[in-house]
Structure formats: C-alpha cells, structure tokens
Amino acid sequence: MLIGLILFPLIFSLMIFILPKNLTKYATIFYSVFSLSWMGMVVKNISSWTNPFFTENYVFSSNLPSSLLLVLDGISLIPILLTQLLIALILWMLLANQKEDKSTYSLIALMHFGLNGVFLCADALGFYIFWEVTLIPIYFICAIWGEGKRMPITLKFFLYTFIGSLCMLVSFLYLYQIQPEGGNFSIANIFNVDMSATARFLVALGIFIGLAVKIPIFGFHNWQADTYTSAPFYGSMLLAGIMLKMGLYGMYRWLSPVFAGPLCCDLQWYIIILCIIGVVYGAIIAITQTDLKRILAFSSFSHVGLIAAGIMTFSHSGWQGGLLQMFVHGLNIVGLFYIVNLIEQKYGSRDLNKLGGIATQNKWLAIYGMILVLGTTALPLTNGFPGEFLLLKSMFEYQFLTALFAGTTIIWCAVYMLRLYQKVFFGEESKLVLSGDSSLSSIEHFILIIFVLGVLVLGIFPQLILGLSESTVLNYLTQK
C-alpha cells in the first residue's frame, strides 16, 4: 500500500508527457484527488496505533546491502499527510492561474515522488537517494521559471544541499562499515552498533550537517533567502512548505538514534544554541526587509529554528510540538506565499513600499491574510499556538535562560508580521493597488478557505495531529 505513494507520482510524472495538451488540466485534477484519496485510504486502515503502522520491504538487487524499506509510523505519518495536502493545493493553485505547460506538473509529481520516498524510507541509503532525487526537480523549477539572476542562486542552493547530503552519506557509510558482517543499511541495525564517543560525535555531526543545510540552521542558511525570492511561487512553496520538513524529519528518524554519551550532549547543546541564534537572527532581519518573499523566507527560517531546537531537546513535548508545528508551519507558510503570489499577480509588485491599502480594495484577501498572519504569530485559537507553546515548554524545561532568549521570537514575530500586514493591507491605497484588479475568483476563495480552515480547526483541535503521533513518540522516547 505504501509503494503506491511512491509509484503513482513517478508514473504520473512520466505519463503526463504522453497525454494530449488539453487533457493535462483534468489529468492533474485527477492526480491530486487520487493522491489525497489514496492517503485517506492508507490512514483509514491503520489498525493499531502503537507499533509502526505499515512496513514494506522491496529488494532491488542482492549485492546492494540496502533495499527499499518503507515504514509508516506516527512520526512519518504527519509529514506525509502534509506533503499530500500541500502538493494537491499547489497543483490546484497552478490550475487556478491556467498554467498549461506539462513539464511543471511532471516536475512537481517527480518532487512528490522524492518527498514521499524521503518520509517513508527507513533505509539509510534509500533515504539518501530520495533526498538527492528531490533536489533535481526543484533545481529545474527554480532555474527555468525563477526570476532575477537565478542561475548562480540555484546552483549555490544545489551545492549547499549536495555537500550536506554527502556528509550524511559518509556518516551512513561509516555506520555501515563498522557493522558486523552481513549488516545492511536498514534503520533497525544501522544504529545498534557500539562505537567510541568521538566516532559517535563525528557521525552525529555528519548527519547533522546534512540536515542543518536543509532546515536551514544558522550558519548553513546562506542559500535560503535568495532561493526563496528568486524561485517561482510554487517553487518557494515546495521549498518552504515541505522541503524544510525533510531536514526536520531527518532529525527525528536519523539524528536522534545516534545521540548517546557525553560528547553528544555537548553537540546537542551546541545545536540548540545554533538553532536559537538562528531563531532570533532570522526574526530580527525580517523586521527591516522590504521584499515580501524575503520576509517570509526569514520568518520561516526563524520558526523552523525553534522547531529544530525543540526536537533537539529530545523531550516528549518537544517532539510532539515539533511534529505539530511542522504540519502547521507548512500550511501557514504556503498560505502566505499564495497570498503574496495573488498580491503580485493582481497588483504587480511584492515591494512593501509600493503596496498599501489593499484592505479597502479587496476585503476578503485582507481577512484571509489577517487569519494566516495571526496563525504564523502563534496567537491562541490559531494553529500556531499549541505547537509553539509545546516547543517553548520543552525549551524552558531544557534550559530556562536560552528558552527566554528563544521565547523573544514571539515578540519579533509579532513585530515583523504586523508590520508586513500594516504596510500591505492597511494605510492609504497606493497607486499600484488602485490600478490593480481587486477580485478573487471562486477557486482562489476555495483554496484560501482551506488554509483558513486549517488555521482555525487545528487551533481549536490540535489533538487531531497530536493524537496521531502520540503513541509512536512515546515508545520511541522511552526506548531512547
């Protein structure tokens, strides 16, 4: 059943070239609906919520010591749900503004294939391969349909991620090599090896660098702002919405088993410090940016830093909060990017100084914008709050002072988010806004309502997500 999640995107991304031109629209709709219903079917017949829900193993070649081992449990269920939801939404957005060329859809489907693979694969080599595979479509998307001087930016992004993933590969190789004979890359026995403290430290460092580049954590974040701004809107949605989660998910699945012993505690401490510096650094920069996408880039850099710090505390509320916030941040950031895209389409510019007073022109866009902005600033009864609270709780329990420093993020977030909202929606109408067409088509309303529902429903009932991963996180942490 899990193999369907991996095969269908691949088949679709190849098949779409065969279909005649006018059928692409319907094929994409069918594909997005199909992948959602397939996911629904998978979730429906999850019988027992304790042990991993499904495990499937497909051996490709006997000499390769690794095989396609797919595992779905509480921790991987949430990113998978997010991916299906966001990919379907992004496809609908593309259909909404009549994007006709097939290569975009096939690239997104290839991306979908890679992402599902990353979240499902429990085999170190498989994980690495899917990690790389996701790089290629996003590279194409950003390079072909990007804007500004996109070539060097996309190449830098590719190189950053490539270096990170190679470091991860070296760690996995080392783990494989010190296994007794007959070992393989599957998660079960790649980690139950005994190695010296320094070796463990280096392996953990290698995997961490691979993940840190993706998240990004402070110090490895140089590619992020430029890539988000120069990518097309659905490119930045894929990047910010789902690809960040690959790094975070990697922390759950691949980084935490390695952490044991004194040296790793120091590494854990340094990582948390890095994350928190990133949180405050990103938030402070976002205060004086003028390009909308750049603000969102730094805002997601700051939010994700907090999530990473929460995960690194290895506490129950940190992990649960991290998973919930992963799902929620994905939804909010994609919603905000969609609004930024609508503003850019309707009013022609993303620059804060040129916009203003959209609320008087386009009431509904302002309302949707307000709800999403509040969701991002983690206001209670919006989806941001439970996750942020649990993360802050885990941070406070870990170390009171750093947590205070991390806590200031809710203040900075309020500052730059409300500044953004004020400059875009309130104030006098700028001439750009007056000249732009202020109407939302029905499909745009439909998509934005989904995001708004996501914000409110998860805000009032966060248990929907927390319940899914409760048992897995519980027995995972008690083992650790």
Place this chain on the structure above:
Amino acid sequence: MSVIIVILLTAILVLFLHIFEGRQWVNPLAILGLSLSFIILCLENNSLWGDYSSMIYMTQFAKVFTGTAIIFTILVFFINQSRLKLEEDTNNGDKLGLVLFSLCGAILLFTFTNITMLFLGIEILSIPLYVIASSSKHDLHSNEAGLKYFLMGSFATSIILFGMALIFGATNSLDIMTISEYFSQAEISKMAALGAFFVGIGFFFKVAAIPFHFWTPDVYEGTPSIWATYFATVVKIASFGAFFRLYILLGNVDNSPLYKVLVLIIILTVVVGTLTALVQENAKRMIAYSSIVNSGFLLMFFLNPSSDILSYFGLFILGYGLATIGIFSAIVYLESIGNSNGFEGFDGLGRSQPLFSLGVAICLLSLAGIPLTVGFLGKFYLLMSLSFDQWWMILLVIASSIISIVYYFRIFNGMYFSNKKASAIVAPEVVSPYLNFVVGFCALSLIIIGLFPDFYLNIFQ
C-alpha cells in the same frame, strides 16, 4: 581466442572492402563483425581456455571487460556512421581497420599472462592510435595531437620496457605467475622494486594520472571527436584493466613498491584534475580533465584490492564509459552543425532537441554522481571500498564530486536554462538517428543498470 580472430578478420575485410568500391558498406560491416565477436564471446563459456602456450588466459574478469570494450567500440562506430551521412570520408575504411586492430591489442591487455603479451598488447593498442590521432591530414590540430601522442607514448613505452627488463632480470622469468610469486615474498631485490616502479610509472602515463597526464587534454582536443571518444573509453578501460591485474600481482598491499607513489598520485590526480576542469573553456578539454579525475577515482580502487572489488571496478568504468560516449556524441552533433566546441554550443539545446539533450543530461548527471544512475552507484561502491582509516581519501572523493557539480552543470545549465531565444539557436538540424540511438542506449543503460545493478554485477561471479 576466437574473439580476436573474428575481430582481425573483420579488420582485414574492412580494409580490403574499402579498396573495392564498397565504401558505404564498410561501417555496417565493421559493426556487424564486432557484434558477431560479442556473440561469440558470450557463447563460448565452455572452457576458460589458455592459448598461445598459455600466454593468454580468458578469465571471467577479462571476458566482461572485453565485452564492455567491444560494446564501446560498436557505439563509437555508430557515431562514426552518423558522421558519414554528412560528408564523404575517403579513408574511412582504413580508420576502422586501425581501430579494430587496436581493439585486438586491448583484448590482449585483458587476457595476458606473459610479459611479452603485455608489451605487445600495449603496442598494438597505441600504434594504430598514433595514426588515427593525426587522421585529418590538413588540420594542424590533429597533426599536433598525433605527434604529441606519438612522442609521449613511445617515451612511456620505453620506460615500461626498461621496467620489464629489470623485472626479468630479477625474477628470471617472463611469466606473470612466477613474477607474482617472487613479488609476494617479504623481501624483494632493489632491482625488482625499481623494475616494478618503472612499469607502474609507464602505466600511470597510459592511464593519464596527473604528473603524466599532459598528453590527454591536447590529444582529446586535437583528434577528431569520434576517435577522441574511442581514446577516452576503450584505451582507458584497456590500460586500467591491465594495470589493475598487474598491480594485484605485483605485491601484497602495504609494502608493494608502488603504494606510496599510488597514494600521492591519486591525491594529485583528483585535486589538480578537478580544479583545472573547473576553469576549462573548451568542452572537449573539460571532458579530458573529467576523464583524468575519473581515472583518479579508479586508481582509488587499487588502495585495498579484494576479490569483489573487481565487479565494482567494472561497474565504475562502465558508468564512466557510457557517460563519456553520451557527451562526446553531443559534441559530435554540435560539430556537425558547425559549432566550435566551446560551451556556448550547448545553449538552448534543451529546447531545440529535447529528447537528445535529455539523454546527454542523464549522462552528465551520472558523471556528477547523482543517485539513480550508474555513476552514483560507482561512487557509492568506491566509498564503500575505502576503509575509514584513510578518511581523508573519502573527503577527497566528497570534495571533488561537489566541485564536479559546478563544471558538469555548466553544460547542463547551458542546455536547459540559457535564456537564448530558441530562434537564435543555429538551424537545429535533425539529430541523425544513429546519434539518437547511441545517446538513447547510453542514457537508458545508465538508468537501468543504476536501478538494477545485479544485472551487471552478477556476470562477474
């Protein structure tokens, strides 16, 4: 043995047919002959026989490498076929004959059990290539390439001979087995060590490791692109095949006379090769340096040779060969539409020839080591074979494959993302079917073997 006979017969037939007005049948006949020899190679697995009073011994390893060499030559002939369509080539038959002769030399190199056969193999491999290198008479580049290859080639051969003489002096026998027994004892005489050293140096030249790589960029740039493909693939696979068997025989790993030299040369090759490849302006020279870097990686397999390393070694070479053939066919196509082989030739190829450039893109991705391709598997196995007490060697592989992204993706970006308008691209003639076939074959096999490596690796057992 009959493989060599069939190839020789086809060579002679091709030479004569060329004289008797059968010009247009020459190329297909050569391809036919080669495929016949490939079939014979596959069928005759009866006895792993020895011949020439056991101076040639067709082991399983040799069989696979011969098969790979034959396939590469067939692909080169297909590329040649595509060029024949465009302009009449007077002495095409001679070139094919010469190439087939050098192929026999290559097969000798895989199967030698005696030093004489080794020497003969090297010479039969390289002498025809001196002629082919300077095959386009009136182009000074090709002449220069031929001369350079000749001078440095013969210089290297004399060094190898000097080494062989010293080994012969020390071990008093030409047979590989006795020599390897002599070398496997703890203490070997100074002369034998010197002899092994010189043979090693000669082979480092043939394999184009850095201090001895000077001929490769100029020769690849100078010779006509079709035969440069032959140089980059078959010559490299032959010299590596011979060197690998020789290195294993010449001594146990740690105190073998060549170990320290090998480590230094690997480091030099990978570092200098990658850095110079980064700044190349000419596509052919860039591929020459990429081949140098790849030979550096292949040399890494020598660091701790073991039985199953052979199959990974074969896989890496297969990946490298197919990818290089793919890229060279793109260069041949660009030359055929009158394009100097700088990088700007590739701009906009993605739009004008989508399928063709997709194939070339896959070859590039394989060379760069992106997953789901043979190149990645080759690099992965290489990393697996390197033990972690040489951790800096692993860092070397990592760093160089990172930087290789930059120069491989220069072509890649040119093809797909150059904002050159489609109209500005030189009248995109239709790519000849043969080139399409070659690139298609290379790309498909790169992906298929990349996904299901058992298909190739099990042949070695």
Place this chain on the structure above:
Amino acid sequence: MEKYFYLVILFPLIGFLVNGLLGSKMKGTTPGLIGTVAVFIPFLIALGVFFNYGHESQPILQNYFPWINIFDFQANFSILIDPLSLQMTLIITGIGSLIHLYSIGYMHDDEGFARFFSYLNLFIFSMLLLVLGSNLLILFIGWEGVGLCSYLLIGFWYKNEDYGYAARKAFVMNRIGDLGLIAGIVLLWSYFKTIEFQAMAIHAANVDMSDPVIIIATLCLFIGAIGKSAQIPLYTWLPDAMAGPTPVSALIHAATMVTAGIYLLVRAHFLFDLAPSVLNLVSYVGIATSIFAAIIALRQNDIKKVLAYSTVSQLGLMFVALGVGAYTTAMFHVTTHAFFKALLFLGAGSVIHALHGEQDIRNMGGLKNEIKSTYWVFLIGTLAICGIFPLSGMFSKDEILTVLFEKSKGLWALSLFSSLLTAVYMFRLLFLTFFGTYRDDEHKKSKIHESPMVMMAPLWVLAILSVFGGILNLPHLIGGESYGKMAHFLDPIFSHSKLATEHMDAGLEIGLMALVVGLVVIIGFVLYNIYVKKESLPKPDMSLRGVEALVANKFGVDELYDTVISKPVLGISRFFGQKVESAFDGISGFFFVAGFKSIGNSLRKIQNGNVEFYLILMTGSIVVLMILQFLIKI
C-alpha cells in the same frame, strides 16, 4: 441554570461571526443590535447563576473537550464558575452591553459599523474566556485574544498610519508580557504537573514559604500582569491606545482588559501568598506607577489622555492593594473603578461627539449650559473618582487606604498623595471643559448638540451605578455585616488565604475617611477659583520650561523607549540584513567557486602546449617519485 452557562461564551462568538461575515449586508443599526443582544443575554444568564449561587455552593467546573492531551502535558478546554469569575463576568457583560448600546449611537455614521461590533463581540468572547478559564492555558487564550482585539480596535480606522503604529505598539507590548506569562505557566507545570487553578490551590497548601520556583513563577505571572495592566515598564501603550474609538477606550482600556492583570493575581493569590517578596515588589511597582501616572496626568491637555493616565494611576492603586494581600478590597475597587471610569470615558465620548471630534480641553470650556446632561453625568463620575462621600469611589478607595494604613504607613501616605493628585487633575479637567466660557469660535459653538438618547441612557445607568456602587461592599461599621455583600461573597475563595485581615476599631476608620474627604473638598475649592474664577488656562506647549515641560512631555519615556529599544533593534536588523548576510555570501562564494577558480587558472597555465616542456615535467616527476618511493621512509 448552570448547564446553559456555555451560552455565555458562545453568544459573543456567534455575534462576532454573524457581524463579521454578514455585517456588510445588513442595513442600518442591525449589526449594533445583534452585538448588544449577543452581550446582554450572557449578562442575564450570569445574573441568574449569580443569584442562586449561595455562600455554601461549590465552584462548578464545566469541561468541554481535551484541548492538548499528550503524555507530559494535559490542558482541557474547561471553564470554572466561582464567585470571582462570576463577579468578573457580570462586570464584563454588564458594562459591555451598556457600551455596546452607547456605541450604536457613537459609531452611527461610520462605514465600518458592522466590523466594529464584530470586533467588540470577539473582545467580550476572549475576555470571558480569560475570566472563566479553569486553567492557566485557557486564561492565556483569552489573554492574547483580548490583546488581538485591542490591536484590531485601536487600529480600527486603519487608513491612518499613526493609529496603525499605536495598535502595533499595544500588541507588541502585550506580547512582551505574554512571554513572561508563558514562562510562568511552564514553570508552574514543571512544579505542580498541572495548571488547573483548583488543583494548584490544593497542591500549594503543602508548599513551604518562598520556594524559589514559586518565586520565579509568580514573578513571571506578575510580568504578564504588568504587560496587560500597563504598569511601570510596559504602560506607554495605554495612552497611545486612545487612538481607537472612545467606546473602545471605555470598554477595553478602562473597564475590563486592563483589569485582567489584577484578575490574574487575584486568581493565583495562593501562589503569591507563598512569595511575600514578590508581593512587596507588586506594591512598590503599583505605588510608583500610580504616582508617576498621576503626575503626568496633571499636564495632559487631551481629554482622553487625562483619563488614560488616570486609569494607569488607579490600576497602580489596585496593585498596591494586592501587594498587601487585600484581594477583596482590590476586587471591590476594580468593580467601582469599572463603573465610574467607563462613565467618564463615555462622558468624554459624548463631549467629543458633541464637539464633532474636538479632544483638546483648551479649546473647550463652558459646556455646562450647552450639554447639560453630559455635564451632570461627568460631574458624578468626577466626584466618584475623587472619592466624595456618598459615591462608590470613596468607599473602595478608602477601604484600600484603611488596609494600607494598617499594613505600612509609607504606602498609606503615598497612596493618599496619589488619590489627592487624582482629585487635582480630575477637577482641573472638569472645570476646564465644563466651566468658564467657550474658548472656540462661535461657528463651532452653534453646532454643539446634546448626544442622542441611545448614548445618554447607558450614561445615566452608569451614573446610578457609580453613586450606589458603594453599597456592594459597605464597611462593617455602617452595618457592614449585612451589607458587606462582596467581601462576604468572595470569602470562600480567599478563606484559606493566609493573610487574613483583622478589623480596625471604628473610630480610626471614620477619622481616616473624614480626612480624605476633607482634603478632596479643599482641593476642589482651590482648583475652582484657579480655573473658574481667574480663568487661567494651561500654558501653550512651546512656552513651557523645565519641570513643566518634562511633565507635559510624559517624562520623555516614549522617546527613551524609542532610543533604547526600537532604534537599536532596527539598526541591528539592518546590520544583520546587509552586512552579515553579505559576509556569509562572501564566505560561501569564496568557498565554492571563486577560491577554486583562481587555483584552477594557475594550474591551467602549466599546460602550455609544448611537448618538450611536458616531457621535462614527466621525467622530473619520475625522479621525484623515485626519491619518494625508495629513499624517503614515511
């Protein structure tokens, strides 16, 4: 009646949704009516529950659904009905509905009419959540919900940039306080493993005095309270919040939201009892704020700014009462303050309405005979706040003073001084606006008109409440036993409070009361002949010198915050944004391409095409390798 109590919360929410989504389609004042009804019905329900809530009946806990329920953190969405929350609910819904009624008239011709009422209803919903929440997390939901609504309502006329800035300033300052609150909640959870008030109260019984964790937790809660109730460090947002419509100032920034901080301290009194040092801090901060704000209020010329600073000052007084442990007195003052401060604000609103937006008291004057009923109402409000005998203000303020008199003479003297200052600026405000002659041009004078009935009715109701509010908690010496309803009512909550307040002898109490009233009356006359007899006017801003200039400029606290906090933050942000990011670009640029390209170019030059040179290099390297292999022993 209790089982309908969820309607109390649900109705404002429904009002918010109806007005928000369908508001623009409704004609005339229907959104206003919906809004008022959506607040009035919960008032009736709360009243019903209040009446049959006897002394002995237990607090009711209604649990709706598990909000967050994971292994090491449980918080249910549940409300707690007990005397304290009932009293606050009554205040909120009662005064809320009056203000809704008033704003139907006040906002009549504003195009965002429906939007205004939807925000007000959302505010009532969040405030009710705040007071009714059974655990700290639900309280926090309400806490930030009211912060959001104050942001929305302050920035209601969003076209004006400065209002937007004021709204953002309010939200961010509240957020600073909220960070403290979150820290407090997390600390309490790590200590008690629960954040339910009732459960914590039971656990707190066996916690020894001034336990370090409790001290830090209570300090964090107090920081949250400072943020919300505008005490010393975080008070500058309240005067700027006057940018919002006057009903908003009345409801949010006078009666309900700002008292949230006090409610939090009263609700968590069992924790604060365990941390006497924090209680002292509370009273010091309270008294400092009270005096500081009162002094500033002396020199303010905008009618709403004066009332805003007066609120800050009164809140300071309430915190002083809390600091000495007099929780019931503080709650009593909260109630009476809600009455007369709402009255004063709405009165000011009707003055502004009458003068078509004029807010500067120097251009007013002599309105006594122009808008008679507003004058009478405003007079009652002023007398109540100054503490003249029969009105509610006197009772609640004097009770605080008597409690302070017992606890510490210093605090008593300071708070006496602060209440006298209150009298000074209130009388100044009264005389400048209503007495003397109209100081603006005739044309405007003709257009002054009395507010419509829909605005005057709530004013008169509030006036009556301000007058008879004192009855709620008459001191025992005037038949307190039967009449001290509020103290009696709230006792069960504080029954196990350790700081029981013993009773003072009657004589001293009367003496104190008389002293205060006398002083206030004297101040009244003194100001009367300054402003009315000698017609003296506050000097225009430019001509102010020295201390007066300083006070008029609000002690330069806004500029101080600007230079100390916002300028450096923006500076750092630009520095990070440009310098550090480009430094990172430089490093990664060099590290990736530039560095290697330069080495590559130099290596490229070796290949100079000359065969001789190649052969020489080859032989050279053979020699070197030979030396390495045979001679050097690595």
Place this chain on the structure above:
Amino acid sequence: MLMQINHIVPIEHIITLSCILFCIGVMGVLLRRNAIIILMCIELMLNAVNILFATFSAYNGNPDGQIFVFFIMVVAAAEVAVGLALLVLIYRNTRSVDVSLLDRLKW
C-alpha cells in the same frame, strides 16, 4: 642445452652501460627540438633495453629474454615507421620538423 660459458665481464658493468645508454636517450628526447633526433633517441632507449634483456637472458641462462628482444625490435620498427610518416605529414603542413612550433593545443 645452452653451453654454460663463464662470463668474464661481470653483469653489473653491462647493466650500468645500458642504464647510461638509457639516460642518454632520455636526455636526448628532452633537450633536442628536432623531431627526427627525438625519434633516434627513443630508438636509442629501446636498444638500451634490448641490451639489458640480452644480458639478463644470457647471464641467467633463460632464452625468453632474447626472444623478447626480437619482439621489441619488431615493435620499434613499426613505431618508427608510423612516427616518420607522421613527421612527413607535419613537414608538409608546417615546412619544419621543429617540435616546439606545434603548440596550438594549450590551456
């Protein structure tokens, strides 16, 4: 059976002779610019190796070395033939056999 002859000249002398010859050949290749001279020097190196082979085979009584010499001679001849043909080609194009003239293929 090959007659066992007692060698008057010790083997070291001959080895040093062929090494010297080899080095002269190498120096010749490096220093001269005229292609024909370079060809001759390469021949010289090959002959030096021939000497070595002959002496080893004679002194160790193993005839293979001498047979190997014939192979070397054959190959050397083929090589020279090809080399000279190449030089003729270059002469026809550049009117000179100077090796340093041909340096178009660089960088």
